[in-house]
Amino acid sequence: MLAYAIRRFGQSLFVLVLMSFIVFVGVYAIGNPVELLVNPQADEVERARATAALGLDKPFLEQYWVFLKGAASGDLGRSFVYNVPALDLILDKLPATIELAFVAMVIAIALGIPLGLVAGLKPDSAIGRGIMAGSILGFSLPTFWVGLVLIMVFSVQLGWLPSNGRGDTLAVAGIPVSFLTADGLAHIAMPAVNLALFKLSLLIRLTRAGTREAVLQDYVKFARAKGLPQSRVIGVHVLKNILIPIVTVIGLELGSVIAFAIVTESIFAWPGTGKLLIDSINQLDRPVIVAYLLVIVTLFIVINFVVDVLYSMLDPRVRLGGAAASH
Amino acid sequence: MRAAPLLAVDGLRMHFFTKAGVVKAVDGVSFTVGRGEILGLVGESGSGKSMTGYSIIGLVDPPGRIVGGSIVFDGQDLTRLDAAAWRAVRGNRIAMIFQDPMMTLNPVLRIDTQIVEAVRAHADVSRESALARAREALVRVGIASPDERLRAYPHQFSGGMRQRVAIAIALVNGPDLIIADEPTTALDVTIQGQILFEMQKVCRESGTALIWITHDLSVVAGLADEVCVMYAGRFVESGPVADVLDRPLHPYSRGLIESVPSRNARGQPLRQIPGMTPSLLGLGAGCPFRERCASATARCAESPEVTEPAPGRRLRCFHPAH
Numbered sequence A: 001m002l003a004y005a006i007r008r009f010g011q012s013l014f015v016l017v018l019m020s021f022i023v024f025v026g027v028y029a030i031g032n033p034v035e036l037l038v039n040p041q042a043d044e045v046e047r048a049r050a051t052a053a054l055g056l057d058k059p060f061l062e063q064y065w066v067f068l069k070g071a072a073s074g075d076l077g078r079s080f081v082y083n084v085p086a087l088d089l090i091l092d093k094l095p096a097t098i099e100l101a102f103v104a105m106v107i108a109i110a111l112g113i114p115l116g117l118v119a120g121l122k123p124d125s126a127i128g129r130g131i132m133a134g135s136i137l138g139f140s141l142p143t144f145w146v147g148l149v150l151i152m153v154f155s156v157q158l159g160w161l162p163s164n165g166r167g168d169t170l171a172v173a174g175i176p177v178s179f180l181t182a183d184g185l186a187h188i189a190m191p192a193v194n195l196a197l198f199k200l201s202l203l204i205r206l207t208r209a210g211t212r213e214a215v216l217q218d219y220v221k222f223a224r225a226k227g228l229p230q231s232r233v234i235g236v237h238v239l240k241n242i243l244i245p246i247v248t249v250i251g252l253e254l255g256s257v258i259a260f261a262i263v264t265e266s267i268f269a270w271p272g273t274g275k276l277l278i279d280s281i282n283q284l285d286r287p288v289i290v291a292y293l294l295v296i297v298t299l300f301i302v303i304n305f306v307v308d309v310l311y312s313m314l315d316p317r318v319r320l321g322g323a324a325a326s327h
Numbered sequence B: 001m002r003a004a005p006l007l008a009v010d011g012l013r014m015h016f017f018t019k020a021g022v023v024k025a026v027d028g029v030s031f032t033v034g035r036g037e038i039l040g041l042v043g044e045s046g047s048g049k050s051m052t053g054y055s056i057i058g059l060v061d062p063p064g065r066i067v068g069g070s071i072v073f074d075g076q077d078l079t080r081l082d083a084a085a086w087r088a089v090r091g092n093r094i095a096m097i098f099q100d101p102m103m104t105l106n107p108v109l110r111i112d113t114q115i116v117e118a119v120r121a122h123a124d125v126s127r128e129s130a131l132a133r134a135r136e137a138l139v140r141v142g143i144a145s146p147d148e149r150l151r152a153y154p155h156q157f158s159g160g161m162r163q164r165v166a167i168a169i170a171l172v173n174g175p176d177l178i179i180a181d182e183p184t185t186a187l188d189v190t191i192q193g194q195i196l197f198e199m200q201k202v203c204r205e206s207g208t209a210l211i212w213i214t215h216d217l218s219v220v221a222g223l224a225d226e227v228c229v230m231y232a233g234r235f236v237e238s239g240p241v242a243d244v245l246d247r248p249l250h251p252y253s254r255g256l257i258e259s260v261p262s263r264n265a266r267g268q269p270l271r272q273i274p275g276m277t278p279s280l281l282g283l284g285a286g287c288p289f290r291e292r293c294a295s296a297t298a299r300c301a302e303s304p305e306v307t308e309p310a311p312g313r314r315l316r317c318f319h320p321a322h
Ligand SMILES: Nc1ncnc2c1ncn2[C@@H]1O[C@H](COP(=O)(O)OP(=O)(O)OP(=O)(O)O)[C@@H](O)[C@H]1O
Pocket: B016, B018, B023, B025, B043, B044, B045, B046, B047, B048, B049, B050, B051, B052, B063, B215, B280
């Protein structure tokens, strides 16, 4: 297990360095931030001074090397625009994004697994077909469109929910969260549903497919032949088997929900990292863009690791290895 | 006059209502099993043996449905039971074992969980006493160091061991009847012999009746008291195993017996039944065997009735052998 963890760590480090290089090349190609930062009336001398101050006069590879050295000691550069460490900017916004992603995933899981089970157990019934039709809609409607419709209905017409911002927050262990206040809940409801919709559809399909396959297995028939109540056959025998792929996908999707909260955050003006990223791209604030992407990749790596551990805990064939088979 | 049998299946019909039409998987099957008796249920692949077994234990899934006949078990017609009453019978008084031991045990649950839940589904006992019964059941089917085995997962067992565990689960509540659906087909020949021997021993010891489903007549010869032959979902012939094997009356059973290699016929070429099993989809009236039958006449376009040509023997054919 330790050797495995060390190998994983090495691989992750390699991925991070490779990622940072690609991102660096990418932002280098976007354009020259000096044009946006200095006064358009500024003369050549002032322009050159600004370029040198940001370190942009050095050759590309040297800039990258300076960045890598900084990154090794936890310094991902300073924001050109705000002149504060880029990492601080991101860590400041990250709780809002993580909370939004987390609430969205909870909604997707709490609805997706039961609905998928029902659709899988009764695929030909009206309710089973209805659930499937809903999940097809959830898949195919664009997130921004659904977001706008939600705002039109619940904010503009009904006036029930606020259309932007985060509302009142409450600090838990120093981290501000919305879901503990009524105002915060009202603010997070629409963006979370908006963000959850795609994952909800995905989980419905995944659970349905897994259930349909599992109920045909001999072990389910055997469980029924034992005279077990239906609740135990479904809740233990079927669910425990289909949970293995579902947990894997949930874990992997958690990363992408954080990364792709960008659209939802923009629509609902949710003060998270997604909105920060869009602003930074518009202002060519390179260090923030690079730092954002590195933080997201790191999150992905950590989540993947946790998923692998969870997966092996759920599946005894992985946990104990096949070598133990005896005759 | 014999005592009332433990199980009397009479004119059982189980059909699948598919989009392509009605599949008469079981269409008029009758047999009885006495207490502690072993019945061999024999027929080719697709003849409806498994579906007969599932009907008896109430595990017929849509689009399948029991459409006729009765299954009287210990004086009670099972086809009239509601879901809750069925559940109380299943795994408690009637148990079933399946063909493929690699698929029957749930891969993500420990053996103890899988046996204990079977006990506690029918008896209000503590986990400890359920575990004690589980341990006892494993010992009965010849599993050494049961305590260690109980804590293992199915993938840590070989096929033969898994089938023993499945048998232990079937036995754990002391059922009156076990339906064994080709439980040795998927195993090595030596393991097959062991399982067959142990199953027989355990059933004899505990007075449990057994329906042994197989397509292999040679297995039935050494195991069963009675044999019932099926063809294309229909009852063909039944009787005491030695009688039927020595003197088959139905042309199909005769063909089946002649196609089994035997000691006294060594060196002679094996006979094969010509032709193929008919499709069950939309199978009409008449004897379903007539396309392949050497004795068939025009009369065989009608369905023959079940007759009793000799005491204890039953038959469904217009022109039986003598
Ligand atoms: N879900 C289903 N829909 C339609 N027909 C089915 C279905 N399941 C089984 N059948 C049909 O029922 C018939 C009887 O099947 P059954 O499994 O009882 O045969 P069997 O005698 O057990 O054969 P085998 O030796 O191969 O196990 C088969 O011809 C099969 O085509």
